[in-house]
Amino acid sequence: DSGVTQTPKHLITATGQRVTLRCSPRSGDLSVYWYQQSLDQGLQFLIQYYNGEERAKGNILERFSAQQFPDLHSELNLSSLELGDSALYFCASRSSGDGNSPLHFGNGTRLTVT
Amino acid sequence: DAKTTQPNSMESNEEEPVHLPCNHSTISGTDYIHWYRQLPSQGPEYVIHGLTSNVNNRMASLAIAEDRKSSTLILHRATLRDAAVYYCILRDRSGGSNYKLTFGKGTLLTVNP
Numbered sequence: 552d553s554g555v556t557q558t559p560k561h562l563i564t565a566t567g568q569r570v571t572l573r574c575s576p577r578s579g580d581l582s583v584y585w586y587q588q589s590l591d592q593g594l595q596f597l598i599q600y601y602n603g604e605e606r607a608k609g610n611i612l613e614r615f616s617a618q619q620f621p622d623l624h625s626e627l628n629l630s631s632l633e634l635g636d637s638a639l640y641f642c643a644s645r646s647s648g649d650g651n652s653p654l655h656f657g658n659g660t661r662l663t664v665t
Numbered sequence: 666d667a668k669t670t671q672p673n674s675m676e677s678n679e680e681e682p683v684h685l686p687c688n689h690s691t692i693s694g695t696d697y698i699h700w701y702r703q704l705p706s707q708g709p710e711y712v713i714h715g716l717t718s719n720v721n722n723r724m725a726s727l728a729i730a731e732d733r734k735s736s737t738l739i740l741h742r743a744t745l746r747d748a749a750v751y752y753c754i755l756r757d758r759s760g761g762s763n764y765k766l767t768f769g770k771g772t773l774l775t776v777n778p
Contacts, residue, residue: 553708584766594709594768596757607765641708651697651716651756654766656708 554578557642557657565665569630572660576623576644582606583625584645584654585617589638600625632664669753674773677743685738685772687753696756698729698736699766702749709752709768712738748776 554577564570576583585597596609600619611617614632619625629636639661643654670688677683689698700712713720713727715736720727726739740747750771757767 553710555708586768593770594703594752596765596767599765609765609767643708651695651714653699653711653714654701654709655711658708 553655553657555642555644555655555657557640557660559660560658561661561663563663563665564632566632566634568632568664569628570632570662572627572629572640572642572662574625574627574642574644574657576625576642577646577655580644580646580655581623582645582647583619583623584643585611585625585627586641586643587638588641588659589635592638594641597627629662634664637662637664669755669769671751671753671769671772673770674775676775676777677740678777679745680742683740683743683747683774683776685740685751685753685774686735687737688735689753689755690734692733692755694733698727698733699752699754700725700727700738701752701754701768702747703752703771704746704749712751743774743776745776745778748774750774 556575558573581602584599587595597611598617599607603619614630617627639659641659643656645652697714699714701709703709715727728737752768752771757765
């Protein structure tokens with residue numbers, strides 16, 4: 552158990568809808584990362600927060616947004632969903648904000664858009 | 666940005682050692698080398714990381730070349746549960762950030778009984 556909790560585990564929704572994925576980092580970790588993994592792609596980095604502030608952005612679509620709250624949990628909002636957004640979404644946390652400490656991943660949210 | 670190169674796949678037999686190579690010829694002097702693995706239907710799992718010296722933990726050993734342009738993840742006795750995709754990654758400094766870890770395609774390790 553990595554200590555990172557993601558909810559829900561599975562989500563099925565229709566095109567055009569909006570969903571929110573939630574992540575609780577390991578106790579004490581200030582940094583949260585979001586990754587997307589679809590069948591034909593590897594792990595794609597989406598966005599990173601450190602202590603409530605956005606620190607790095609990857610290939611995140613404009614339809615997607617995220618935030619990290621004062622209690623350090625994070626939410627990833629996906630709107631105007633398309634079939635191609637079906638994927639596993641992983642959250643990871645690390646204790647520091649730099650790029651050299653290990654990432655600890657949750658078990659992901661599997662999103663299916665029909 | 667520093668990139669890594671790994672073989673697409675490797676095969677091993679159960680209870681034999683496995684050496685998973687990774688090339689990172691453009692690594693920066695301050696970047697750690699990270700290894701993660703991903704079992705089917707699970708999130709990536711941290712395996713080990715190091716800077717210059719060889720590192721050992723309960724899961725694996727990491728051997729880092731003296732010039733740091735390559736490294737090898739060593740599983741001392743492979744088990745069927747070690748079958749996974751293994752990722753060797755460096756900090757991604759693209760976009761002016763020091764904080765990203767970008768995953769490549771990794772090495773798919775198959776362990777034969």
